[in-house]
Amino acid sequence: MSESAERSPVDIDDYVTIQRFLYAEMALLDRRAYQEWFALLTDDIHYRVTTVSARPAQDETSRFAIIDEDAQTLKMRVDQISDPNLTHAENPPTLTQRLVSNVEAYYGERNGVFETTSSILLYANRSGSPKTGLYGGERQDVLIRNSSGIKIAERTVNLAQTILPDSTLSLLL
Amino acid sequence: MESDATGWVDVERGLVSREAFVSDEVYQLEIERIFNRSWIYLGHETEIPNVGDYVVRNLGNAPVIVVRDTPESVKVLLNSCRHRGAKLCRADAGNTRNFVCPFHGWAYEIDGALRTTGFDHHFREDTDFSTMGLVPAPNVESFYGLIFASWDEAALPLRDYLGDIGWYLETFFNRTPGGMEVLAPPHRWRSKANWKIGSLNFIGDSQHSPTTHIGPSTLDSARTIRDGFRKHGQDSFHVVTDEGHGCTLTYLAPGMPEKNYHTHSETLKPLYDKSLSPDQSSMLHHLRVCVGTVFPNMSFIESQVGAGEKALIVRLWHPVSGTEMEVLSWVFAEKEADQGYKDRVLRNGFHNFGAAGVFEQDDMVLWESATAASNNPIAQQYPYSFQTALPYFDTPDENHKWQGRAHRPADTEIAQFWFMQRWDALMRTNESKSDE
Structure with a gap:
């Protein structure tokens, strides 16, 4: 992704379109409409989630992936949590609310391509448990608009996390 | 807490007290008698x-x-x-x-x-x-x-402590002249589960795979994993070694086409032959999965279970209390491998077994539920069952050629009960090996 200084922010109409898309997309995940969500990804989706290894402040941040999927492997992940017979982690389902804010959107180098950053906070309460996981971080997306609407071509979720607090992450962000 | 003399393991009946899997007093004793004495x-x-x-x-x-x-x-x-x-x-x-x-x-x-x-x-x-x-x-x-x-100042030399499991570790970690390297910082997560569930899972819990992991094993039909598990019964066995270590090895069944699985990179195989003994080479040949535990809390798995390369993973089950652990998980590849291969190993490794792994996510919720449901006096009147170890425990495979004691069949709890017996013996030993 190029430096923001060189990129031009999208106009207000495009901004509202993008913001609506990002909200609607998160609502699909909160409603557990995982297959509908998957349909919003391009065939060459690159989906990553990273966490941090804590380093001294004078060192560069050490980020590494905990999820790094293409369409095929992400589909397996989606299929697993979509089918009540194939998941224990999401059966009973985790109760979630995803908050998206701080949306910034720029025109990409090609026509119809947007580069966005947004803040995400995933509130995740395991059913029947007092445990609530909070996963916060910054997302960097590449969105593509064509005649049928907007799709996600790349998503990187940089979690502000060194140790996952609540077991493993079976949810999508 | 039960007395030291009684212990927590009923060898005759194949039972283990639930207290061993939830009690903070047991955890404190584990720190003193196991973690501050073992390697x-x-x-x-x-x-x-x-x-x-x-x-x-x-x-x-x-x-x-x-x-x-x-x-x-x-x-x-x-x-x-x-x-x-x-x-x-x-x-x-x-x-x-x-x-x-x-x-x-x-x-x-x-x-x-x-x-x-x-x-x-x-x-x-x-x-x-x-x-x-x-x-x-x-x-x-x-x-x-x-x-x-x-x-422990008086600890055995490490090689003596590892003993026969060292032969298997050597096959995985010293199979090329350059050895293995860690590909990324370890994934880390906290789990409200007792640490021993992890060690037991990796030393040999073949029985959990079809139910716990029904998701990935159903969805991975392209790799015929389901047929693989069924056919592999007779080609899978436990190995147990002194000090409570052990592993479970699963091989391609006879007549099963090798192309159904990635085995090892063709470019690396000639390097293996330089570093490994003939017996170690044949141990690796056609190996589909090896999963094992070095007592008390280091585990390893080399597995090709999804689309992609075989990945070697090391796991640490660090005890936080009787009911919580912190898990660290590293992915390894051969130093000599090209970067593309290493990248694929890393991705495939944590897709399956990382902090968001498709296998791990189902393991963790079930381990947590076992720990939560056992943490009460009513449940603790009813010990955990390891009874499928009993009929086979005293009849090791006489034809086993390699190090350690092999047991068949692998869909029993022999290796897990072996681990628990070693754990119990150490927990009942009051005196340290060093002069205190």
Whole structure:
């Protein structure tokens, strides 16, 4: 992704379109409409989630992936949590609310391509448990608009996390 | 808590008290009798390649710095200032020329020796500063890059402690001249489950796979994993070795086409033959999955279960309490492998077994439910069952050619009960091996 200084922010109409898309997309995940969500990804989706290894402040941040999927492997992940017979982690389902804010959107180098950053906070309460996981971080997306609407071509979720607090992450962000 | 003499394991009936899997008193005793006496895995030398590189880990429940103090040596130092206890290192990893305490400024060399308190002139003249360095673990040894340490001065040499499981570890970690390297920092997560469930799962819990992992095993039909598991019954076996270690090996069934699975990279196979004995080579040949545990809390798995390359993973089940652990998980590949291969191994490794792994996510919720449901006096009247170990426990495979004692069939609890018996013996041993 190029430096923001060189990129031009999208106009207000495009901004509202993008913001609506990002909200609607998160609502699909909160409603557990995982297959509908998957349909919003391009065939060459690159989906990553990273966490941090804590380093001294004078060192560069050490980020590494905990999820790094293409369409095929992400589909397996989606299929697993979509089918009540194939998941224990999401059966009973985790109760979630995803908050998206701080949306910034720029025109990409090609026509119809947007580069966005947004803040995400995933509130995740395991059913029947007092445990609530909070996963916060910054997302960097590449969105593509064509005649049928907007799709996600790349998503990187940089979690502000060194140790996952609540077991493993079976949810999508 | 039950008396030391009774223990928690009923050898005759194949039962283990649930208290062993939830009690904080048992956890405290485990720290004293197991974690402060055994060799504990801390990390891999390739995490700290340069002098001054360090990672922060735990040896038992004591925080330690694992630091490369010279090109040839690694020290393990208590991460607590000798003055007033603050941590010298509060990050997970880094590089330093010395350790300076941020609290009052005591400064140490990277081998732990005290350089200055900053106020040396206010100490009595007969103060021996040479005895005031960071507390070192008395025993630190590396086994093909795997760094282990022990607080017990009288610990067996590491190679003797590993014994026959060392032969299997050597096959995985020393199969090319360059050895293995860690591909990324370890994934870390907290789980409200007892640490022993992890060790038992990896030493040999074949029975959990069809139910716990119905998701990935159903969805991975392209790799015929389901047929694989069924056919593999007779080609899978446990190996148990002294000190409570063990592993489970699963091979391609006869007549099953090798192309159904990735085995090992063709470019690396010639390198394996340079480093491995003929027996070790045949151990690797056609191996589909090896999953094992080095007592008490290091596990390893080499597996090709999804689309993609076979990945070698090391796992640490660090106990936090009777009902909680912190898990660390590293992915390894051969140093000689090309970057593309390493990238695929890393991705495939944590897709299946990482902090968001498609296998791990279902394991963790079920382990947590077992721990939660057992943490009450009613449940604790009813011990856990390891009874499928009993009919086979005294009849090892006479034809086993390799190290350790092999047992068939693998869909029993032999290796797990082996682990629990070793655990119980140590927990009932009051005297330390060292002179205390």
